[in-house]
Amino acid sequence: MAATTVAETVPPPPRTALRSRRALVIGLVVAAIVALHAVAWSKTEFSPHALIHGWHGMVDFVSQAWPPDFSWDDVLHPGLNAALVTLCIGLLGTTFSIPFAGALAVMGARTTAPNIVVYQASRSTMSALRAVPDVVFALIFVTAVGLGPFPGVLALMVHNTGVMGKLWSEAIEETDLGPVEALRTNGARGAQVVSHAVLPAVVPQLVGLLLYRFDVNVRASLVLGLVGAGGIGFLINQSIQLFRFDQMLTYILIVLVLIIAVDQLSAFVRRRLA
């Protein structure tokens, strides 16, 4: 009985069927995405067939690497030392980029930029620093200061300034503007608004992003080792060139432990901050 009353008095729910124009747009977007993937498939010469036929190549490779060479003096000890260098490159590269990334982030966030010119200049600088891969920066700095971990630190510092600056500026833009508005009305100036309204609200997010970048940079410093910027990446490269895949496997296991440790640490700290 109640049901019939409802049916009589309540208007029917709006139809959920897609309107034809919207359906057309969605259809076109899906078609475009599929086409793009088809192009990508052919451009990358993607071929499951080749992979299935060449599987024994991989088995050969792995069988040469097994068992890993754990000799202390020749492999494990230098490997651990080099891993420490890799960690240090990532650490300094991240830490030294903080002031530059911070300044660019504040000037490159719509909510805190002093004016449109500074905002655009800051955005462009960060884009340029992101566009040049850290490996290229490493090669450039190697020509200046020679091979070793130092050019690696410089390369990460410069590249990370661009990436972290962008991440930070986005975090700043997402913060609640209320306290900013409140302080502006009582006569506070730009730097005061940043230090008393913006920063206290965003610091937890900024620290989280900083830890994430540290995690990424430790992994990036591995790759930098491949181009001569020291660390365990350099040893991996060397062992491959000498066909010592058993040594290479040891280094990779060390890297695995290092990456997991850094990841666990940063995840732990980020959890505590949240």
Next chain:
Amino acid sequence: MAVAVQRDRHPGVEADAPLAIAGLRKSFGERTVLDGIDLTVRRGELVAILGANGSGKSTALRCVVGLATPDAGSIRIEGREVVGAHGDSLVAARRQAAMIFQQIHLVRRRNAIDNVCSGALGRLPLSRSLTPVLFPRELRQEAMACLHRVGLADRAGERVSRLSGGQQQRVAIARALCQRASILLADEPVSALDPAAAEQVFAVLADLARNEHLAVAAVLHQPDLARRHADRLVGLLHGRIAFDAPPSEVSDPQCDALYAPERGAA
């Protein structure tokens, strides 16, 4: 003089009051929000501004503190014209008016006293204000006095996020006091609060008007709360003043008319 002419056209506006608004107009695109508002807030009085959503109440307050720019009209803060003014004199005049927001707008991760101190930023040099550690000792004492004034001296060291909504709004009032403003503007300060907290906040505002001789204007949606605490009720309808009189002279039907459904014609 343009200002003198404007004053003559609005005889009810007292130019020497802390806040004197005359002929204020503001449109957002096609929509006229303020259609020639005259409003005076005198020292020592609490004026309650009533009106439906979209009647222009908040916009009027935002024009005073510079969060919105009026299209025409005059706003005089302590005798100084701020519409069309620039530079230091504008900043100095604006600092005389403090705003309290519906969403409170405190920095939630900082403690109450640091938030109150931030009300003084406008008069502090950067070297004494870049972080709370640099705040002068006298400022901290003044901030404690402001917190004491709103009854929260015992919560000074507590993070704002741990205080209740009503307490947070009173910290925001203390921040406005620390600004040393002579005009207190409150934009729906109790809309998010329970009745008891709302009563408490309005008691504080009325007390500050009467005993500290501040000029207080508060926008709110509760006519009964306004009647209990305000010296004057101002009703806004379609961007114009519908009434401006002491509570005893405003009838309930007059108040109800502000919120009547037919107002939707605008």
